[in-house]
Amino acid sequence: MRYWLFKSEPSVWGWDDQVAKGNAGEEWDGVRNYQARNFMREMAVGDLGFFYHSQKEKAVVGIVEVCTSAHADSSTDDQRWECVDIRAVRPFVLPVTLEAVKAEDRLSDMALVRSSRLSVQPVTEAEWKIVCALGKTEP
DNA sequence: GCCAACGTTGGC
């Protein structure tokens, strides 16, 4: 089982939208970046991810589960782009802000800090546990 | 709102 981070602008697609989709989940479509796509190709059903709000909020706000493997992105006819479906699992008790992540030495290598523009990122098991602890949330 | 970082595109 692996861990990931999904970044979204809440004004476009936010945690509340994700929760509203329930257990059926929703395509994480619209990714037009090869690195991000390749990570989605590596995902397996049952993998967990952080749901991160970019821009104004800049915080991890929830945990999602990958519920399909990578498939064609229905938002384009371009066969290059694929995506997985994810569903909301639980919200963070306390959102973990980018500021808090940057303030934690053990998280200084997180992709969130190092490559801030990448919208789908891998998270290590150690990072996963630390961020969950910061958010008072069950891993 | 600005700007740095970075990915993509297209001309050569």
Place this chain on the structure above:
DNA sequence: GCCAACGTTGGC
């Protein structure tokens, strides 16, 4: 295959 131009993202 290189690189300049351009567009986009996201933190500040």
